[in-house]
Amino acid sequence: MRYRNLTRNLLASMKKWPLAAYAGIALALAATALSGAPAAFAAQQPRNIIIMFADGAASTQWDFGRYSSQVLRQQPFVTTDVVFREGVLGLLSTSPSDAYVTDSAAAGSAMSTGFKVNNGAIAVTPGGKAVPTAMEIAKSKGKRIGLVTTATVYDATPAAFSVHARSRRDSQGLVDQYLALEPDVLMGGGADYFLPESVPGGKRKDGKDIIATFRAKGYQVARNTAELDAANGTKLLGLFAGDDMDFEIDRDPAREPTTAEMTVAALKALSRESPNGFVLLVENENTDTAGHANDAAALMRALWAFDDAVKVALEFQRRSPDTLVIVTGDHETGGFSPTYALKDLSTLSSKNRFYSGDAQLRLLEPITASLNAMKEKLGKQPSAAVLDQLLSLHFPGFRLDPDLRELILGQKTRERNFSYLPQNVLGRMVARQTGYYWGTSGHTPQPVPVGAIGPGAELFRGYQDNTDFGKHLHRLILGDWK
Numbered sequence: 001m002r003y004r005n006l007t008r009n010l011l012a013s014m015k016k017w018p019l020a021a022y023a024g025i026a027l028a029l030a031a032t033a034l035s036g037a038p039a040a041f042a043a044q045q046p047r048n049i050i051i052m053f054a055d056g057a058a059s060t061q062w063d064f065g066r067y068s069s070q071v072l073r074q075q076p077f078v079t080t081d082v083v084f085r086e087g088v089l090g091l092l093s094t095s096p097s098d099a100y101v102t103d104s105a106a107a108g109s110a111m112s113t114g115f116k117v118n119n120g121a122i123a124v125t126p127g128g129k130a131v132p133t134a135m136e137i138a139k140s141k142g143k144r145i146g147l148v149t150t151a152t153v154y155d156a157t158p159a160a161f162s163v164h165a166r167s168r169r170d171s172q173g174l175v176d177q178y179l180a181l182e183p184d185v186l187m188g189g190g191a192d193y194f195l196p197e198s199v200p201g202g203k204r205k206d207g208k209d210i211i212a213t214f215r216a217k218g219y220q221v222a223r224n225t226a227e228l229d230a231a232n233g234t235k236l237l238g239l240f241a242g243d244d245m246d247f248e249i250d251r252d253p254a255r256e257p258t259t260a261e262m263t264v265a266a267l268k269a270l271s272r273e274s275p276n277g278f279v280l281l282v283e284n285e286n287t288d289t290a291g292h293a294n295d296a297a298a299l300m301r302a303l304w305a306f307d308d309a310v311k312v313a314l315e316f317q318r319r320s321p322d323t324l325v326i327v328t329g330d331h332e333t334g335g336f337s338p339t340y341a342l343k344d345l346s347t348l349s350s351k352n353r354f355y356s357g358d359a360q361l362r363l364l365e366p367i368t369a370s371l372n373a374m375k376e377k378l379g380k381q382p383s384a385a386v387l388d389q390l391l392s393l394h395f396p397g398f399r400l401d402p403d404l405r406e407l408i409l410g411q412k413t414r415e416r417n418f419s420y421l422p423q424n425v426l427g428r429m430v431a432r433q434t435g436y437y438w439g440t441s442g443h444t445p446q447p448v449p450v451g452a453i454g455p456g457a458e459l460f461r462g463y464q465d466n467t468d469f470g471k472h473l474h475r476l477i478l479g480d481w482k
């Protein structure tokens with residue numbers, strides 16, 4: 001009975017889906033929507049689920065967040081200190097169906113649908129089938145849904161948790177699907193694909209103003225922090241940047257809210273008039289982007305900003321204990337490897353070695369620009385004078401060795417797995433004095449921790465695959481499992 005109702009609801013919404021893969025969806029539903037939940041599990045069904053998602057974060061990033069928060073801002077890091085320590089802890093393997101190293105689209109799809117997909121695909125299997133996403137399942141159960149990110153709202157992770165595309169690059173098509181899905185809360189960057197090419201910052205080819213359409217559907221629209229603070233409705237569209245929102249280290253607080261402020265607003269909107277509860281995804285994408293740039297200082301502040309949002313989720317849970325809070329990531333980015341290293345190349349003697357510790361960590365604190373912002377400031381053909389000026393302004397205490405200076409001024413990379421210039425070279429400058437080295441500018445297959453606290457958390461214990469995460473999510477939303 002339950003399965004039939006669910007299918008009917010989904011069939012009604014399928015008319016809006018772009019891919020004709022309905023047979024696959026029905027089969028997938030048959031696999032997940034089973035009746036007869038054991039009583040022990042039924043008692044564990046959460047009313048609300050909050051998924052806190054730091055893109056590109058694995059164990060090394062989380063631990064960096066923990067000790068840097070303790071040492072530099074004298075604050076606990078609740079992801080490790082509360083969720084991982086007091087909740088249930090698991091590890092997820094992350095490979096997509098066509099490689100060992102995943103992108104965010106494939107990892108997000110597995111975690112949302114329970115199916116492996118190819119890199120770049122959004123909840124569409126290698127055979128071309130659109131498989132139900134966590135947010136579609138939630139909606140079919142009458143739950144309210146929210147998607148929050150510091151990336152564009154149509155970026156891989158929020159898209160994979162809610163809609164479908166053969167390619168994550170189909171930005172306009174993904175925005176069209178959001179309009180059809182109508183998430184109750186949709187917040188982040190990416191105003192560009194909501195506005196027609198004819199207006200400044202618009203990129204849509206069809207001349208449509210999707211912001212106006214959302215407004216006509218009863219959404220409150222916030223375009224800056226003050227408008228977000230003033231929002232008091234149940235449906236909210238927040239678009240705070242043309243494309244990605246800024247790194248915390250570069251952020252203008254009047255223009256862009258923090259991840260925590262967005263989380264507060266999302267919970268306020270979703271918890272109003274929600275008889276069946278809600279599912280909320282909050283992503284900080286900057287933890288991934290900082291990894292690509294090999295930017296330890298920006299990563300540190302992005303981790304703190306994310307953890308402040310986890311605090312908001314835990315505070316909500318304290319007041320609404322029927323809420324499950326999950327904290328996780330999708331893959332590791334950058335092969336982040338704090339280590340010991342030689343101070344210089346004069347001798348290999350261990351006397352010439354330093355172990356990264358408090359003194360090195362403290363060198364990150366006065367840095368006032370992300371490496372991506374440095375790229376913008378340096379421009380296409382950086383001059384030595386501008387480079388020196390910017391370094392003394394934003395990276396006090398750091399020196400740029402001649403070999404690295406040559407790479408930046410000559411716009412050359414050091415290796416084939418370092419493809420961001422000048423960010424990766426400046427990242428190496430920081431590494432030489434702090435020990436915060438990086439192995440790559442891409443993703444790595446390091447398993448990602450998942451912490452869960454609240455009803456249903458037990459499902460996430462132990463070493464599992466990222467598709468298991470998706471299956472558990474469906475079970476918890478449906479209240480049905482084998």
Ligand SMILES: [Zn+2]
Pocket residue numbers: 056104288289292333443
């Ligand atoms: Zn990435």
